[in-house]
Amino acid sequence: MRKYAYIRISSKDQIVDRQMIKMIEKGVDKDFIFVDKASGKDFDRPNYQFLKKILREGDLVYMDALDRLGRNYDLVIDEWKDITRRIGADIVVLENETLFDSRKFKAMGDHGKLMEDQFLSLLAYVADQERKKIKQRQAEGIAAAKEKGKHLGRPRIDLGTLENTQRKLLEENYLRWKSRQLSGVQFMKMLGLKKNVFYKILREYENNQDIRG
Template identity: 30%
Template sequence: MATFLYARVSTSEQTLDHQKTQAEKAGFQFDHVIADQGVSGVSVLMRDRPEGKRLFDMLRAGDTLVVRWVDRLGRNYADVIDTIREFMRRGVVVRTVINNMTFDGSTADPMQMAVRDAMISFMAASAQAQVEATKEAQKAAIEALKAKDDGTYKGRKPSFTRAAYETVVNLLGKNASVSEIAQASGISRQTVYRIKENPAAAEKALALWSL
């Protein structure tokens, strides 16, 4: 039996070190630490994330999966619910750092199962509501900046450097695979796909941010 920490790293506030330190302070120790870098939690299903796939392959009955909060385990309500239930079916214990919640499939009592499932549903719904509220706040802020029409709004800061961009473009020209390019450039496969689909937009973003 092994203990896994799974982290999703998509913003400066969600660094791997921060999530790991927070978990360790809560008393958790890990045999494996798995982190998805630069993956948007609202755009990619848990099992489709690069390291999410590896986590699904590695977890076995009796293992414990530690996450900062349930929103680490899915892009929305349905994804979080499906992921937790799949892990419980496999005999994996899911624990959260925040509030020290534990979810497993050990109980066979219908009432206890109902309470457990209701709590999972409530937490997943709360996580999605928070994401949607954040998106609306960001949208409002962007619209306010656009309304100024003074060049303040530059769009989202690129998650890649100019050197990484040039590496991607160069390797795309050599017909390298997305995985090979991601490894060579040090950026995520999703970012490579975005550059591949619209290199002009990527170049413009770099120029706007002077990267």
């Protein structure tokens, strides 16, 4: 039997250290801990799919919580059964270790399968409902922000939002850039702007000059 662990975090900003420590305490080698930074809505995750390919009958997979496996009700049940029944490996969910240890269900035969299905359906359903609540709260938050006229995403940068120093540098060096005494790359660095924003602001500046002229 070989011990593995699977860790999933839904955001790149989340830290895996807490889950890592738990897996190492369970005797899992660091080389056999698979981590995905991805949503739990589906199983299109590279490290999860690789783990399934190398799993063999009798192997053991630790997970911190059932929702680390996934948050889609139907898919979680399918994946659990695929690992424990088709491949023949076992899963232990540390958050509910006394209940969710597939080895215990296997030892109970057909009755164990029935109990496993019932408990798995219940917890997977809870995880799925939580995912839906999160999506609903996000949608409500976006709608509320739009009603208040807030811009979502990165702040917009245009001619009117430039700092005084940037505006002064633009005015002082525009003609140098136009006459090719100053390269576009140099001018961008000077203003601290990215390429697409830089040319957008220059177009605005030139349009303003035309209007004044």
